[in-house]
Amino acid sequence: MMLDDDQVLIKKILAGSKASFEELMKKYNKKIFGFIYRMVRDEEVAVELTQDFFIKIYNVLHKYNFEYKFSTWAYRICYNLVIDYVRKHRAYVDSLDDDSVSQRQMLESQNYVNEDGFEILAREELRDYVWNVVDSIPMKYRELILLRYLQGLKYDEIAGVTELPVGTVKNRIFKAKEILKKEIEKDGMLEQ
Amino acid sequence: MACLNSETIQEYIDGELTNVENAMVRDHLIVCEKCRMEYDYYERLEKYLAEPVYITPPPAIERNVLNALFPRIPALSSVLSLIAASFILVVTWIYIYFDFANNSIIQALQLTTDKTSNWIASVIQMISAVFxxxxxxxxxxxxxxxxxxxxxxxxxxxxxxxxxxxxxxxxLGSRLVFKKIKGTNA
Known part of the structure; x- marks a missing residue:
């Protein structure tokens, strides 16, 4: 069986290589932290959950099945960790949802429109703006957008991570983009 | 052909449609400005989503994970330094506890004098003088x-x-010394 780069690293980690685990952590740290941070919107919690994720990954690595992609397996563990946290701290996470919307509105009014009211958005600012809107949509949709675009997963891989049917994943992502479009249109952004 | 719904437009952008459906949507987009605008909007949105903004993780994450999974065994220099520091503490404590300043132990030792206790008494007297x-x-x-x-x-x-x-x-001083010795030997 041909092993991909991740699987070669895992073989080495299972053989006791600390350096390989460091390499794996370096590779996934940004994506995992980014995903968790955008889900929980609290840096301290995101740091804690990211650490828990890597420790868990290391401890259950012997259970990994080499027939499947490592990233999908890892994202599933990460997803479950975040969902568990969100379920236990629903009220807190919801309060951050409200904060995020008001923060976005503040950001828009301050940074994205000049004194005359004309949009002065550069490409990077527009991209930041779009991702700020992503942060403000309900979690049910946000999580799928993050898995699709932040983690770069395909629809069937997202279905594997979230344990939702592929059809539901697609529909929710379409719905999520409709919500994004409506929110962005309200601000008069992304128009040609 | 009726106007396209947003789902079909998104499927078209994703390349999820069959060849026939693809051709129908393409033809419709040529003639329908409203749907074309909708398509352009989703395409722009797709472009920005495809360039995610990553937040840089704090460096403490990797360090904390490694410390948790691979706890460091204290270096030999630390252990030796700790033993040396403990020795000082114990000697001082014995000094205070037995009240060497009154020379009671020294006198007791000298009463039962032999060659061994004589030199022990001298050492204790020296320590006593310092204290x-x-x-x-x-x-x-x-x-x-x-x-x-x-x-x-x-x-x-x-x-x-x-x-x-x-x-x-x-x-701290002993640690430095031990490290230095270790470095010289290496």
């Missing part, structure tokens, strides 16, 4: 603080405080 001097210095400090600030700290408190500081310095 007596230090004790005298503490007394002076205490008297000075009492005279100037009207605060009587007490010789014992000054002694314990100084002892702790000295032990800490001794520990």
């Amino acid at each position: 007596s001097t230090v004790y005298a210095v503490f007394k002076v400090i205490n008297a000075f603080v009492d005279a100037v600030f009207k605060i009587n700290i007490g010789v014992e408190i000054i002694g314990i405080f100084t002892l702790l500081i000295c032990t800490a310095f001794f520990y």
Whole structure:
């Protein structure tokens, strides 16, 4: 069986290589932290959950099945960790949802429109703006957008991570983009 | 053909449609400006989503994970330094506990004198001389603080405080020395 780069690293980690685990952590740290941070919107919690994720990954690595992609397996563990946290701290996470919307509105009014009211958005600012809107949509949709675009997963891989049917994943992502479009249109952004 | 719904437009962008459906949507987009605008909007949105903004993770994450999974065994230099510092503490404690300043133990040793206890008595006398001097210095400090600030700290408190500081310095100093020795041998 041909092993991909991740699987070669895992073989080495299972053989006791600390350096390989460091390499794996370096590779996934940004994506995992980014995903968790955008889900929980609290840096301290995101740091804690990211650490828990890597420790868990290391401890259950012997259970990994080499027939499947490592990233999908890892994202599933990460997803479950975040969902568990969100379920236990629903009220807190919801309060951050409200904060995020008001923060976005503040950001828009301050940074994205000049004194005359004309949009002065550069490409990077527009991209930041779009991702700020992503942060403000309900979690049910946000999580799928993050898995699709932040983690770069395909629809069937997202279905594997979230344990939702592929059809539901697609529909929710379409719905999520409709919500994004409506929110962005309200601000008069992304128009040609 | 009726106007396209947003789902079909998104499927078209994703390349999820069959060849026939693809051709129908393409033809419709040529003739329908409203749907074309909708398509352009989703395409722009797709473009920005496809360039995610990553937040840089704090470096503490990797460090904490590695510390949790691979706890560091204390270096030999730390262990030796700790033993040396503990030795100082124990000697001082014995000195205070047996009240060597009164020479009672020394006298007891000299009463049951033999060649072994003679040299032990000399060592204890030496230590006693050092401690007596230090004790005298503490007394002076205490008297000075009492005279100037009207605060009587007490010789014992000054002694314990100084002892702790000295032990800490001794520990750090010993670590440096041991590290240096280790570095020279390597």
